[in-house]
Amino acid sequence: MKTAVAIIGAGPSGLLLGHLLRQAGVDCLIVERQAADYVLGRVRAGVLETVTTGLMERLGLDDRLQREGLVEEGFNLATDDRLIRIDVKALTGKHVTVYGQTELTRDLMAAAESRGLQVIYEAKDLVLHDVDGDEPFLTYHKDGVEQRIEADFIAGCDGYHGPSRKAIPAPKLRDYELAYPFGWLGILADVPPCHPELIYANTERGFALASMRSETRSRYYIQVPLTDRVENWSEDKLWDELALRFDPLSEHGVTRGPAIEMSIAPLRSYVCETMRHGRLFLAGDSAHIVPPTGAKGLNLAASDVHYLADALIAFHATGDESGLTGFEARALARIWKAERFSWYLTKLMHRFPTDGSFEHKMQAAELDYVGSSETMQRSIAENYVGLPI
Template sequence: MKTQVAIIGAGPAGLMLGHLLRAQGIEVVIVERATADYVLGRIRAGVLERTTTDLMDQLGLSARMHAEGLLHDGFNLADGERLIRIDIGALTGRPVMVYGQTEITRDLMDAAPDRGLEIIYEASDVALHDVETDAPYLTYNRDGVAHRIDAQFLCGCDGYHGASRLAIPESAAKAYEKIYPFGWLGILADVPPCNHELIYANHERGFALASMRSEKRSRYYIQVPSDEAVERWSDDRLWDELAIRLGPEAAAHMTRGPALEKSIAPLRSFVFERMRHGRLMLAGDSAHIVPPTGAKGLNLAMSDVHYLSQSLIAWFTRRDADAVANYSNKALARVWKAERFSWQLTKLMHRFPDDDSFDRRMQIAELDYIANSIAAQTAIAENYVGLPL
């Protein structure tokens, strides 16, 4: 099989990139190792920046998002005694949209056939070849049969554990990584949220987050040690801990219910420089990971896709080699700013094992400063809603 662009990974980044390229008449094939049902079963982010919603609008695929999504003009930081509201609407003129990553993926999947976007699911043993030449290709197996796709560009959107990043030699790139000594224990339940906006809580027992997927489905998290076992946490124990950490105001409005899903996600910061090697381009989690604090993961992938689609469109419409060459630097400039914000908010809101009483007092002082400083709130707000592209 031959195509102009072969994309590895049919998550939201790969699907969005495929749609943007097809909208310009570029030939695209997406290869995904899992089934479509498995991809849709991934429960991830739920807060969308304007960058992401604008891309859905651009593609004409945003009707359900605007009908079912929740526009938020603010969010809250809790310090154990009060809620500190960050009025992002007033401070930046922009809201965020609460609409689950699963729903974005579903919308992009459902539109693929009518828009001529071919997706090959259950492709195992994906390998990338000759990425440093003008004729790269990938191979995979499906139903016991070996396949090959020749393309002008390969785009790796297959996540942290995918094959794409591994195709770049260590001598050609550098990885930066920070592993956090805790994870997030999350519960998803069909109950109304305890607040109409998100609450990020700093408590002496550890971090907690009250979030939602809709007006009837809530997502909550608490900080736990990195070696914690989810089996140790019954639903009742988790709800009790959330009530303590989120504080009395949130607890008074919390509705408890059985878990639809309960799991522990590790936290890490990771950046792979560079995001282009020859005719291979990386986007999303294959190139970087951010802690979920600050809701940057999906949105950062979407900004990558924005830059990458522009670069490839420039190549195919006017053979602009500079646009392709500049993709990595342009994307990484925004990646590092998002990494900084996610790291800063993680450091502010979590309890680290080696923190002493001085570190704790610094967190309290910083939160008090934020509560009383419009300048500090503005800096947080403009990062939260997403820096300009």
């Protein structure tokens, strides 16, 4: 089998890239090691910048997003007894849209067959070959039989643990990582949100986030030690803790309900600056990870895809290689700014184990400054809503 672009990974970045290339008449296909149901079962972020909603609009796949997505014109930073509303709409003229990553993935998957986008699921033991040569190819096993795909280019959209980045020789990798000394314990439930807009709270009991996926589905998180386990938390215990942190701050108070999902996720910042090696390009989580504070992960993947799709389309249309040559620098310029914002919010809103009273006073002073400075609020709003691509 031969194609112009072989895309590894059928998450949102791989599907977005595939649809954009097919729309422009560029031959491509997607290879995914998991089953389709597994991909849809991943519970991920739900705050979309205009870079992401704009790509869905460009593809003409935004009908359900427009119908069901919640337009958010602001969000809140909080202390134990104070809400600081960041009026994103007034400060930037823009907004974000709350629409679950699972739902966006579902929309992209549902349209694949009708738009001629081939997705090969359950491709096991995938290996990349000769990515630094002129004729790269993939091998994998499907139904016990080895398959081979030859391609002009390979796009690695297969996440942090996928094989794409691992195909780059270690001496060629330029990467940076910061691991945070805590995780987020999250619960997803079909209950109305406690507040009309997101709340990031820095309280004496630790960090907490109140968010939503819809008007009837809520997502909550609290900061927990890395040594903690989901098994240590009953649903009642977690709802009790959330009520202590959000009932004094929120408009409606925390509504309890059966958990759809509970999990603990570690937090880290990671950037692989080697986003191109020969004919292999990395996009999304295969190249970078951000802490979920600030909701940048999916949106950074979308901006990578925007740059990479335009570069590949231009090359196949006219032979222009400038977009491919400049892809890495363009993507990294936006990635590092988003990494900075996520790191800043994480430092501001969490209680670090090594922090003492002085650090807590610094956080309090910074939040007080944010609450009293329109200039500071505008800077936060500009980063939250998404910097220009």
